[in-house]
Amino acid sequence: MTHPVIAGVDDPAGAGDAVDWAADEAQLRGVRLHLVHAWLWEPHQAPESLDAQLLRRSGGEALAALAERAASRHPDLEVSSGVVDASPREALVALSAAAGLLIVGSRGSGGFPGLLVGSTSLHVAAHAACPVVVFRGPGGQFEAASGSRGGVAVGVHGREPCDGLLSFAFETAQRRQLPLRVVHAWSYPLVLGPGHAFPPVYEEGHVAAEENRLLSEVLSGWREKYPEVPVTEGIVRSGPAKHLVELSQTHQLVVVGRHGEPQGPFRRLGSVSQAIVHHAHCPVAVIPVE
Known part of the structure; x- marks a missing residue:
């Protein structure tokens, strides 16, 4: 490097x-x-x-x-x-x-x-x-692994490419000897009907179990590559921004991807990343994702 x-x-x-x-x-x-x-x-x-x-x-x-x-x-x-x-x-x-x-x-x-x-x-x-x-400082800098704040938190979408995002998060946690929390937010998809969008009937437990399986599948190779990094998984049925901002109160770094429209006001810094950068209580890493 x-x-x-x-x-x-x-x-x-x-x-x-x-x-x-x-x-x-x-x-x-x-x-x-x-x-x-x-x-x-x-x-x-x-x-x-x-x-x-x-x-x-x-x-x-x-x-x-x-x-x-x-x-x-x-x-x-x-x-x-x-x-x-x-x-x-x-x-x-x-x-x-x-x-x-x-x-x-x-x-x-x-x-x-x-x-x-x-x-x-x-x-x-x-x-x-x-x-x-x-x-964001003062008070937002990294602390020792034994400090009062937690480790690294990263928000991912299990159905989108996230190799660059997870690579940065795992490497940072390994260098700092910190635990890593991986958060995947999900919501019920809308099914388009004739002229309308309406939510179908879902069994929440079944959908949540499938999202858990998807995240575990995504992380399996990363756990093998970074066996020294303690990893916890979090599945959230909500928008990810609010949850990651809450985690920023107890973590040392929040990692997010840059997912937005190239022609938007801040190019590929999407609404979720903007919200986290604005409101997080600790440093935020924004990772370009292809």
């Missing part, structure tokens, strides 16, 4: 927890950590103006201090940093093409407490070429 972990730093003064998280992840993966601060001058400022130069220099100095912090945390970790003259969303999406993991902050801008996730984080999660972790 040679692709670096890249952390996008929006506000260097408040990015310490996210940088610690990124440094730990890079150390566990055995790859380089690169910190980037994408900076674009205001429209009324010329790039060569004194104010613009001072702002850019200040951002670079704060970023260098964060790089020193990461290097002190893991002395044998290779750490680099750089300021990019571009919009954050464009710079981070471009960098994702050569990254193994991209980490962005979740904080929204504009001073509205209800804005939990900024538009840049949503855009990057929807367009990046690699997995993206939207970091």
